[in-house]
Amino acid sequence: MDLSFIEIENLHKSFDSQQVLKGVNLGIDKGESIVIIGQSGCGKSVLLKHLIRLLEPDEGRIVVDRNDLSQLKDKELIHLRQRFGMLFQSAALFDSLTVEENVGLGLRESRLFTDKEIKKIVNEKLEMVGLTDANQKKPAQLSGGMRKRVGLARAIANNPEVLLYDEPTTGLDPIIADIIDELILNLHQKLKVTSIVVTHDMKSAFKVAQRIVMLYDGKVEINGTPEEIKTTDNQIVRQFIEGRAKGPIKV
Amino acid sequence: MANSLQELGHYGIKFVGKLGGITMLTIKFILSLKEIFRSSRLIFEQLYLIGVKSLPLIVIISIFVGAVSAWQAAYQFKFIGAPLRFLGNAVGKAVVIELAPVLSAIAFAGRVGAGVTAELGTMRVTEQIDALESMGINPVRYLVMPRVLASLFMVPFLVIFADFVAIVGALLISIVGVDVSSSLFLDGFRNSFKLSDFINGLIKAGVFGFIIGIVGCYEGFHAKGGAQGVGEATTTSVVISTVLILIFNFIFALILFRLQ
Numbered sequence: 001m002d003l004s005f006i007e008i009e010n011l012h013k014s015f016d017s018q019q020v021l022k023g024v025n026l027g028i029d030k031g032e033s034i035v036i037i038g039q040s041g042c043g044k045s046v047l048l049k050h051l052i053r054l055l056e057p058d059e060g061r062i063v064v065d066r067n068d069l070s071q072l073k074d075k076e077l078i079h080l081r082q083r084f085g086m087l088f089q090s091a092a093l094f095d096s097l098t099v100e101e102n103v104g105l106g107l108r109e110s111r112l113f114t115d116k117e118i119k120k121i122v123n124e125k126l127e128m129v130g131l132t133d134a135n136q137k138k139p140a141q142l143s144g145g146m147r148k149r150v151g152l153a154r155a156i157a158n159n160p161e162v163l164l165y166d167e168p169t170t171g172l173d174p175i176i177a178d179i180i181d182e183l184i185l186n187l188h189q190k191l192k193v194t195s196i197v198v199t200h201d202m203k204s205a206f207k208v209a210q211r212i213v214m215l216y217d218g219k220v221e222i223n224g225t226p227e228e229i230k231t232t233d234n235q236i237v238r239q240f241i242e243g244r245a246k247g248p249i250k251v
Numbered sequence: 252m253a254n255s256l257q258e259l260g261h262y263g264i265k266f267v268g269k270l271g272g273i274t275m276l277t278i279k280f281i282l283s284l285k286e287i288f289r290s291s292r293l294i295f296e297q298l299y300l301i302g303v304k305s306l307p308l309i310v311i312i313s314i315f316v317g318a319v320s321a322w323q324a325a326y327q328f329k330f331i332g333a334p335l336r337f338l339g340n341a342v343g344k345a346v347v348i349e350l351a352p353v354l355s356a357i358a359f360a361g362r363v364g365a366g367v368t369a370e371l372g373t374m375r376v377t378e379q380i381d382a383l384e385s386m387g388i389n390p391v392r393y394l395v396m397p398r399v400l401a402s403l404f405m406v407p408f409l410v411i412f413a414d415f416v417a418i419v420g421a422l423l424i425s426i427v428g429v430d431v432s433s434s435l436f437l438d439g440f441r442n443s444f445k446l447s448d449f450i451n452g453l454i455k456a457g458v459f460g461f462i463i464g465i466v467g468c469y470e471g472f473h474a475k476g477g478a479q480g481v482g483e484a485t486t487t488s489v490v491i492s493t494v495l496i497l498i499f500n501f502i503f504a505l506i507l508f509r510l511q
């Protein structure tokens with residue numbers, strides 16, 4: 001069988017009585033840049049968390065690079081996770097650590113770098129996200145957009161093969177948002193990083209995506225190139241990308 | 252009546268479930284000890300935060316624990332007509348065997364157990380623990396191991412101070428309030444003091460420290476919701492630690508102090 005790099009098969013997930021994912025099927029190739037869109041609360045963040053086993057499927061499975069995640073031993077899971085970088089929707093910065101320590105933690109814990117090297121990498125990554133004057137601040141002293149960018153710098157710190165971005169541009173001003181989009185594109189084009197981006201920002205989606213997937217009612221509603229998405233006559237997708245209150249989607 | 256019985260049953264089932272979870276976390280904790288040196292910096296940090304900073308609290312409660320036990324013992328002695336030269340014996344035994352380890356541990360559960368749960372619970376609900384895992388860092392090694400070890404070593408360490416300070420408190424009250432001379436009190440204390448009692452007290456304290464650390468971490472890891480969830484987890488953490496401390500203390504009494 002021809003497996004994609006990341007294979008999501010018949011993924012079901014419920015919380016208590018609430019069914020969130022009801023059979024998601026999706027393959028993602030190595031080096032691809034894919035954007036996931038969908039209504040607030042439809043399960044995008046939940047889907048992303050399954051890809052590194054922060055959540056476990058009720059039914060179905062996730063296969064990454066031929067490894068069924070549910071079968072991995074603790075050590076193997078740790079190695080796999082180190083190949084990923086994740087930007088959390090809430091940024092999820094460690095609030096007892098400074099900006100610098102947040103970005104450098106993964107490097108430090110990997111024990112592959114000296115303090116000097118870590119400092120250099122940290123500064124480089126912070127510069128990439130446009131944050132050069134906050135190294136010694138604690139997360140509580142940052143604005144929402146700054147936190148997001150620290151989270152992004154932390155996600156890219158150890159040059160992961162796969163980046164999971166949960167709403168990377170939400171809460172950023174339009175200029176910074178565009179800088180971040182450029183950064184995502186750059187990482188993808190120059191470093192061949194596989195990018196999986198969850199976003200509500202359609203401008204950003206069309207800019208960074210090779211493929212756009214829309215989740216609706218716990219399943220994949222559409223999966224196509226940006227061109228196909230723009231020209232589809234699927235009314236659910238049209239309503240969403242045009243941002244209309246009226247249409248088949250009930251809120 | 253039926254209702255409150257039902258509630259009690261429900262409570263019991265939940266408690267047993269938690270004990271299962273705590274046992275699982277204990278196993279993970281033991282496995283994480285393989286990488287103890289990787290976390291040495293974190294362990295020292297926790298030894299300071301958890302242990303050294305608890306010292307003032309332990310000193311204050313111990314003075315009063317010692318003082319009140321001398322006072323109450325003297326009151327009982329007068330009542331039954333026992334000679335006051337045994338005051339040092341009675342108070343010394345009570346402090347070293349029971350009062351210092353148990354009361355220090357309960358105060359420690361209130362200060363440190365609650366603090367650990369609140370900290371880890373906040374990290375859980377703000378996805379910081381997920382973030383650690385996403386970076387391939389084992390949260391048991393990074394968060395649980397340093398806290399449990401620090402608590403395991405620091406409670407006995409604090410109990411040494413508690414023993415000393417409580418005896419001093421008792422001595423002062425005996426001199427000032429009961430009119431027993433210091434040499435009379437100390438002779439009594441010395442006659443009854445057994446090194447094995449002292450060591451047993453410290454072993455108990457170590458077990459209590461472990462309970463406080465592991466329960467605190469377990470409850471923090473399983474906090475749900477938001478601030479309210481963290482608050483509930485914190486309360487539960489202190490309640491469970493306290494109950495377990497008293498249960499284990501009773502078991503220790505049965506094992507260490509046989510009646511015949």
Ligand SMILES: Nc1ncnc2c1ncn2[C@@H]1O[C@H](COP(=O)(O)OP(=O)(O)OP(=O)(O)O)[C@@H](O)[C@H]1O
Binds near residue numbers: 038045
């Ligand atoms: N840990 C959890 N416990 C219980 N319910 C959860 C949990 N995580 C997510 N949910 C529920 O799952 C649903 C999907 O959540 P998710 O965060 O994936 O939405 P989303 O698509 O990312 O939305 P948004 O665009 O607003 O971020 C929501 O209804 C949420 O209430």
Ligand SMILES: [Mg+2]
Binds near residue numbers: 044045166
């Ligand atoms: Mg989300």
